[in-house]
Amino acid sequence: MTTQEGYLQRSPHPSSLYDVLDLILDKGLVIDLYVRVSLVGIELLTIDARIVIASVDTYLRFAEAVNRLDLNETGGKDLPEFIEDLGQGGGRGKTKGALDGAKESIKDVFSGDDDDEEKAPARRRSRSRAKDDEE
Amino acid sequence: MSAGPTEGVARTATYVYGVVRASETPRIDAAGVGRQAPVRTVTQGELTAIVSDVDAGFVEAGREDLERHMAILEQAALSATVVPMRFGTVMPDDGAVAEELLGVRAADLDELLSGLDGRVELSLSGTYEERIFGEVVAEEPEVAALRERVRGHDENATYYDRIRLGELVANAMAAKRRRDTDDVLAKLRPLADDVRVGDVAHERSVLSASFLVHRDRLPEFDRAAEEVAAQNRTRIRFRYAGPLPPYDFVGGGKAGPWG
Numbered sequence: 001m002t003t004q005e006g007y008l009q010r011s012p013h014p015s016s017l018y019d020v021l022d023l024i025l026d027k028g029l030v031i032d033l034y035v036r037v038s039l040v041g042i043e044l045l046t047i048d049a050r051i052v053i054a055s056v057d058t059y060l061r062f063a064e065a066v067n068r069l070d071l072n073e074t075g076g077k078d079l080p081e082f083i084e085d086l087g088q089g090g091g092r093g094k095t096k097g098a099l100d101g102a103k104e105s106i107k108d109v110f111s112g113d114d115d116d117e118e119k120a121p122a123r124r125r126s127r128s129r130a131k132d133d134e135e
Numbered sequence: 136m137s138a139g140p141t142e143g144v145a146r147t148a149t150y151v152y153g154v155v156r157a158s159e160t161p162r163i164d165a166a167g168v169g170r171q172a173p174v175r176t177v178t179q180g181e182l183t184a185i186v187s188d189v190d191a192g193f194v195e196a197g198r199e200d201l202e203r204h205m206a207i208l209e210q211a212a213l214s215a216t217v218v219p220m221r222f223g224t225v226m227p228d229d230g231a232v233a234e235e236l237l238g239v240r241a242a243d244l245d246e247l248l249s250g251l252d253g254r255v256e257l258s259l260s261g262t263y264e265e266r267i268f269g270e271v272v273a274e275e276p277e278v279a280a281l282r283e284r285v286r287g288h289d290e291n292a293t294y295y296d297r298i299r300l301g302e303l304v305a306n307a308m309a310a311k312r313r314r315d316t317d318d319v320l321a322k323l324r325p326l327a328d329d330v331r332v333g334d335v336a337h338e339r340s341v342l343s344a345s346f347l348v349h350r351d352r353l354p355e356f357d358r359a360a361e362e363v364a365a366q367n368r369t370r371i372r373f374r375y376a377g378p379l380p381p382y383d384f385v386g387g388g389k390a391g392p393w394g
Contacts, residue, residue: 007368011376022343023379024201024382026221028221031220059299059305062338066278
């Protein structure tokens with residue numbers, strides 16, 4: 001349930017799983033010895049999702065991003081398309097680079113996929129390439 | 136899950152979502168985590184815990200449990216000031232909740248509730264739009280020059296130049312991120328009682344911040360957040376969630392106040 005009012009994308013609560021994890025995992029009051037339930041593997045993936053920005057992989061992606069810019073048009077999107085994107089929240093559909101790759105690797109855990117972390121970076125790369133062809 | 140017939144009776148434990156003042160005990164109509172038992176409350180003195188029964192062996196949770204935990208706390212936060220517990224807090228039975236949480240920790244809980252009184256959390260995160268790269272090229276002559284050198288050339292031949300180019304872009308983005316974060320915080324911090332700025336989640340993130348805001352100031356905070364978003368509408372996509380239980384303001388992290 002996401003609404004658009006002015007320029008903020010609003011939702012009563014975090015709209016994507018990534019945001020849910022970001023918001024409530026490792027938060028809240030702890031009484032020692034009494035936190036016994038665990039989301040096995042999830043914490044690990046959350047850390048994995050926090051991409052190290054100073055990496056060759058990121059540099060190459062950034063270089064690609066500035067190279068594909070059409071400076072006359074200054075990239076960017078028109079508002080209607082922007083709003084349409086927002087409506088998709090954290091869902092599938094149009095994917096955008098690294099964050100979505102990370103989200104999906106988290107989703108896979110929840111849906112019980114036998115995915116391992118090793119696959120996530122490869123998927124991110126292929127996604128940023130796919131994005132290229134899209135425009 | 137596995138009904139583990141321990142002499143025919145499923146053993147039960149008590150899952151704790153959060154604590155409110157007994158005078159504000161909310162009515163929550165929801166199914167809890169795990170076996171989806173109805174949500175109920177345990178009251179001791181001035182304090183009430185929001186709980187539900189789970190199987191005693193409930194140790195591995197999934198996405199749905201996480202969402203239930205969150206939804207139940209949100210319902211409670213509609214009418215009460217809530218101290219949210221860490222996800223996955225299970226105590227042996229109601230007696231333990233009454234004694235070891237609400238009893239022994241009464242003074243600490245009271246202090247936390249007083250500090251949070253009437254306040255909720257708002258979460259704001261921002262991500263740069265693709266066109267931020269246009270800004271970087273326009274503002275950084277070195278980036279523009281290197282871009283001209285690399286564009287249209289064989290990827291392998293320009294490998295190291297592209298890495299250098301990307302590094303320059305990353306540095307420029309980091310500087311931008313600091314400026315934009317400072318700008319957003321300068322506008323919103325005065326309206327909040329407390330702020331937590333989280334780690335940057337990915338390479339185009341601008342910021343991820345949580346604000347503790349009194350309900351009375353929500354409309355004002357809302358307008359300020361809207362203004363920030365409007366000012367940056369072409370370059371930053373902001374996501375705004377709340378009002379939420381104050382997850383970020385009860386001393387979470389690796390070691391809680393009693394951890």
